Ligand SMILES: O=C[C@H](O)COP(=O)(O)O
């Protein structure tokens with residue numbers, strides 16, 4: 001059975017889960033440290049770059065952080081992420097095999113869904129916490145609000161097009177537990193090694209009040 005409590009324990013630590021694309025391994029620890037210092041402990045390292053798995057390994061040592069893997073597309077990637085030390089997994093969509101694999105591995109998975117049917121497929125496997133992706137293009141807060149009554153026992157982490165400006169529109173919905181977004185780690189700041197800016201963006205995100 002899927003461990004909903006373990007996933008919620010990670011997602012409830014802050015209103016925002018940073019979605020990270022790490023090209024240079026040497027950026028991983030200072031980037032993660034700035035985010036954690038700013039108040040965002042749950043870090044989603046997307047498996048979109050060759051450095052991602054090593055980044056997860058390195059960032060797992062950051063005090064106060066909880067490092068997970070994003071863009072997990074299949075069972076093999078889920079296994080590799082868990083072996084690298086990922087404490088949670090995130091996917092843009094969900095296949096039945098990925099949903100099963102996370103349960104078998106005993107690692108919390110936040111599977112992506114964009115429709116009621118996709119949410120129901122995850123729900124059938126025991127998932128009650130899912131990612132709404134891509135949140136903005138798929139319909140934004142109004143769409144998600146419309147799912148709250150029929151899918152009354154599910155909660156969402158909207159990701160994709162979320163920013164400091166619109167995060168509250170999602171976070172005030174009763175079926176939203178947190179939001180995900182890359183805006184707290186802009187690629188120009190990461191390239192420049194501007195960790196003070198990242199920490200400040202994290203601080204603003206962590207302080208979002210609903
Ligand atoms: O691929 C996109 C990530 O899920 C985050 O989306 P974002 O860059 O709009 O915050």
Ligand SMILES: CC(=O)C(=O)O
Nearest residue numbers: 070071072090091092
């Ligand atoms: C979209 C996202 O957050 C992911 O790639 O897992």
